[in-house]
Amino acid sequence: MKKIINNVEDIVPEMISGLVKTNSDLVKQIEDTTAVVRNDKKFSENKQVGVVSGGGSGHEPLHAGFVGDGMLSAAVAGEVFTSPTPDQIYEAINAVDQGLGVLLIVKNYSGDVMNFDMAKEMAEADDIKIATIVVDDDISVKNSEFTQGKRGVAGTALVEKIVGAAARSGMNLDDLAKLGQSVIDNTKTIGIALHAATVPAVGHPGFELKDDEIEYGIGIHNERGYSVEKIQHAKELAHELIEKIMKEFDDKSGKFAVLINGMGGTPLMEQYIFANNVLDELQSDGIDVGFSKVGNLVTSLDMQGISLTIMKADDDWISKLKEPVTTIGW
Amino acid sequence: MKLELNEAQKWIELFVEKLEANKSELNELDTAIGDGDHGTNMDRGAKAITESFAKKAPENVSDLYKATAFAMIQKVGGASGPLYGTAFLDMSKAVKSENIELADLIQIGADGIKRRGESDIKMKTMIDVWQPIADAMKQDNFDKSVVEDALDSTKDMVATKGRASYLEEKSKGHLDPGSQSSAYLFESLVDVLGENS
Numbered sequence: 001m002k003k004i005i006n007n008v009e010d011i012v013p014e015m016i017s018g019l020v021k022t023n024s025d026l027v028k029q030i031e032d033t034t035a036v037v038r039n040d041k042k043f044s045e046n047k048q049v050g051v052v053s054g055g056g057s058g059h060e061p062l063h064a065g066f067v068g069d070g071m072l073s074a075a076v077a078g079e080v081f082t083s084p085t086p087d088q089i090y091e092a093i094n095a096v097d098q099g100l101g102v103l104l105i106v107k108n109y110s111g112d113v114m115n116f117d118m119a120k121e122m123a124e125a126d127d128i129k130i131a132t133i134v135v136d137d138d139i140s141v142k143n144s145e146f147t148q149g150k151r152g153v154a155g156t157a158l159v160e161k162i163v164g165a166a167a168r169s170g171m172n173l174d175d176l177a178k179l180g181q182s183v184i185d186n187t188k189t190i191g192i193a194l195h196a197a198t199v200p201a202v203g204h205p206g207f208e209l210k211d212d213e214i215e216y217g218i219g220i221h222n223e224r225g226y227s228v229e230k231i232q233h234a235k236e237l238a239h240e241l242i243e244k245i246m247k248e249f250d251d252k253s254g255k256f257a258v259l260i261n262g263m264g265g266t267p268l269m270e271q272y273i274f275a276n277n278v279l280d281e282l283q284s285d286g287i288d289v290g291f292s293k294v295g296n297l298v299t300s301l302d303m304q305g306i307s308l309t310i311m312k313a314d315d316d317w318i319s320k321l322k323e324p325v326t327t328i329g330w
Numbered sequence: 331m332k333l334e335l336n337e338a339q340k341w342i343e344l345f346v347e348k349l350e351a352n353k354s355e356l357n358e359l360d361t362a363i364g365d366g367d368h369g370t371n372m373d374r375g376a377k378a379i380t381e382s383f384a385k386k387a388p389e390n391v392s393d394l395y396k397a398t399a400f401a402m403i404q405k406v407g408g409a410s411g412p413l414y415g416t417a418f419l420d421m422s423k424a425v426k427s428e429n430i431e432l433a434d435l436i437q438i439g440a441d442g443i444k445r446r447g448e449s450d451i452k453m454k455t456m457i458d459v460w461q462p463i464a465d466a467m468k469q470d471n472f473d474k475s476v477v478e479d480a481l482d483s484t485k486d487m488v489a490t491k492g493r494a495s496y497l498e499e500k501s502k503g504h505l506d507p508g509s510q511s512s513a514y515l516f517e518s519l520v521d522v523l524g525e526n527s
Binding site: 009056078079080081082083084085086087109110111114115117118141142148151199201202206219221222223224 | 496
């Protein structure tokens, strides 16, 4: 394993420290935590419902990179691929509550759900109004009572963008939670990996793929997918993912939003090639794409791979996705 | 049967030693069916427990369990932090009543894990170690073989909770990492009880 790090134990605090030092106009660290909170002037001037997210580290720019005017109020970073702890989430909630309540955006992993749940109980004991939405956009996992349920992956960035825009415009907590749930219900993602991620504390890739193999349906923590196949042209990969995702939408009329997300180790060049194929195929299928974005938004350390997110959206959501924001990573 | 403060402290300290000694083994188990960090996370919790005891020596068993819970909740993260944390927090509250038997205390811990994780036996989680051990203690036949059997039983289970559940059938054939760390906890308890018998 080769990584530009110091001690493995110090990865998250040192990353947060670096992120804050290089973006002090946007974010500041909450003392004694690895959580960051907005540090811009508008934050104290404009009252709004707080929007807090967080999760394991290794997915940057998610979540700290999305803290800023028009997106998240604060983000809590856990250890690599490990949920943050309730005391840290609680501090973040306290730092952003302006009396209008706080919405928690949680990705659907048992650890995240439990830790945010404990933090919610702590904050409610302080009479802070809390609502939680759980993102589960990964359709490669069956949503049955026999699994943890679908995972929260790249679609989380789109959820945070739309909900963040609505919070900035003054929407109340209950409506924000309803909006967030509706966005989640209309957001579907599948990812593929060319090479697994290496967790620093582990030191080797989480699974092995041969030189000419890719895996469909992987998660953002080296979770295995649904099939290993020979690598194909970008066009065929795009076709396979689009077909799987579009099956999930009964109604293919109206507008859609598309996110092509790099997993951390895939060059933007390849992402744009894939994006070109995705948008061409959607166009020839008669799908009206009102918003599209390409980039490394929800990564998985150094994983080589890509994910495709498609959301059935209305004009209001599309305009919220397009609204300018002041963040490190959107 | 009840544990005195020095026995309970010895129990947790042995657990800490086992977690530190088996960090890589837990990581390897977790790499097979999870995300490869259970050993690292529990090791962080183990060190936090040691620091907590050094900073302020627990004055009674309830204090000791509470300090253990807080160290786990604040330092472990993931699912294991809240699960172990809830178990020890509930045990900390329950042990304040002086008449509670150790077997009932372990049952209260197991119930806490079930509540927090919305889980039950046969889901290939740490409950598959905690519950059989609570049962064995109630029948007064608790020893290392009970711990081993409970741990081994997780091998052929299909996970239906936690990250391993994404693997469905493929989760078969592997020990559950959380059950392994719980087995360390209860092997430590056997060691403490053995010294007294």
